Amino acid sequence: MVAAVVALSAAVALLAVLVAALLRSHAEILRQLHDITHGRSTADAEFEVRTRAGVPTPGEGAPSASDIVGVDVAGDAIAVGVLRREHLTLLAFLSSGCLTCRTFWDAFASPADLGLRRDVRLVVVTKDPDQESPAEIASLAPPSAPTVMSSSAWDDFGVPVAPYFVLVDGPSGAVIGEGASAGWAQVRDLMNRALADTDVLDGMRTRGGRSGSRDRDADIELLDAGITPGDPMLHHDEPIEDVEVE
Amino acid sequence: MLRLSSAGAGVAIDLPDGWDGTITQREPDPGLSDIERASTPSLALLHAASFSLPSDTSDFGGGAVEVMRFGDVFIALFEYGRESVGTALFWSPRPARLAVGDFDENMLQHNLPGQSGTQQFFTESGRAFCLYVVLGSHLNRARAVPLVNSVLPSITVI
Numbered sequence: 001m002v003a004a005v006v007a008l009s010a011a012v013a014l015l016a017v018l019v020a021a022l023l024r025s026h027a028e029i030l031r032q033l034h035d036i037t038h039g040r041s042t043a044d045a046e047f048e049v050r051t052r053a054g055v056p057t058p059g060e061g062a063p064s065a066s067d068i069v070g071v072d073v074a075g076d077a078i079a080v081g082v083l084r085r086e087h088l089t090l091l092a093f094l095s096s097g098c099l100t101c102r103t104f105w106d107a108f109a110s111p112a113d114l115g116l117r118r119d120v121r122l123v124v125v126t127k128d129p130d131q132e133s134p135a136e137i138a139s140l141a142p143p144s145a146p147t148v149m150s151s152s153a154w155d156d157f158g159v160p161v162a163p164y165f166v167l168v169d170g171p172s173g174a175v176i177g178e179g180a181s182a183g184w185a186q187v188r189d190l191m192n193r194a195l196a197d198t199d200v201l202d203g204m205r206t207r208g209g210r211s212g213s214r215d216r217d218a219d220i221e222l223l224d225a226g227i228t229p230g231d232p233m234l235h236h237d238e239p240i241e242d243v244e245v246e
Numbered sequence: 247m248l249r250l251s252s253a254g255a256g257v258a259i260d261l262p263d264g265w266d267g268t269i270t271q272r273e274p275d276p277g278l279s280d281i282e283r284a285s286t287p288s289l290a291l292l293h294a295a296s297f298s299l300p301s302d303t304s305d306f307g308g309g310a311v312e313v314m315r316f317g318d319v320f321i322a323l324f325e326y327g328r329e330s331v332g333t334a335l336f337w338s339p340r341p342a343r344l345a346v347g348d349f350d351e352n353m354l355q356h357n358l359p360g361q362s363g364t365q366q367f368f369t370e371s372g373r374a375f376c377l378y379v380v381l382g383s384h385l386n387r388a389r390a391v392p393l394v395n396s397v398l399p400s401i402t403v404i
Contacts, residue, residue, distance in 0.1 A: 078269075
């Protein structure tokens with residue numbers, strides 16, 4: 001009788017251990033499924049970018065850009081969009097008074113010689129007409145790039161000095177490069193380094209063999225088709241029926 | 247949203263993120279004498295676009311519609327002279343919204359394959375306007391027209 005009770009107790013204890021192990025395994029499966037359906041992979045969760053002390057982690061705290069509004073050289077109202085664009089925008093903060101700026105005004109007069117990538121839009125930003133010489137700016141403004149007189153844009157982007165350049169990534173709306181420069185070659189270097197850094201970081205974060213530029217290409221195609229982030233078409237499980245038009 | 251306004255032109259609009267826009271004050275009829283021109287107020291011209299507006303965009307979008315892509319929209323609000331106020335063409339009030347059926351491939355100032363447009367003439371605040379809208383693709387009208395309708399109510403004529 002005692003032997004039977006001991007055997008039964010042992011069997012119950014063994015079953016309890018098995019049930020606990022099964023519950024734990026089930027919980028782990030559920031956790032991984034949750035990560036997958038919410039766009040995180042285990043590899044991503046373990047991946048971490050580390051920098052030296054005092055150096056900010058790339059991509060973290062990247063300043064966000066804003067669209068620009070002001071007046072043009074004729075005094076008319078103008079707004080230039082830089083957010084949610086498929087292309088990059090290079091903002092050139094210039095003044096009519098600074099000697100170094102003259103180098104850029106001259107360079108922008110011949111945009112074909114700048115060697116700008118096709119997916120980069122150049123926008124010149126000066127301070128408001130009451131802090132600038134509108135007539136001088138009108139004579140310097142490049143014919144093929146918008147020139148916006150907007151002190152608020154200088155404040156929004158925290159421009160410390162002229163000439164100053166800011167490179168904005170349209171799809172993310174993030175400032176991916178900025179700095180002062182004395183010549184156009186330096187600005188090109190700044191852009192190339194910023195783009196290379198962005199691509200490397202994108203590639204590191206996705207870790208699936210897809211490069212950042214491929215992701216950006218896909219974003220461009222989707223935006224081009226009018227499909228923006230959060231669009232229900234991106235989350236359909238079933239084929240989409242034709243949209244009925246009025 | 248970004249508020250673009252011009253006190254001189256008496257027009258304002260709220261632009262969605264990433265849109266380009268301009269509000270200019272047009273000279274009245276160039277055929278007027280200097281005396282007549284001095285006593286005639288300037289006329290408003292508003293452009294709004296979901297894409298980069300070229301600097302040489304003409305009144306009804308020439309130079310801009312050529313670079314439009316599938317999902318793009320272009321809006322122009324063109325003011326006519328005081329002599330147009332009260333005429334039959336401008337009798338209607340501003341449409342509160344546009345319907346997909348308002349758009350036609352043959353209603354374009356610059357006829358480009360695949361695009362469609364609409365022109366709506368109206369009077370508001372004693373001023374005569376034409377609202378001209380172009381879609382980058384007529385096939386995309388079911389998506390593009392709601393986008394246009396999200397912007398139109400924000401246009402203010404002072």
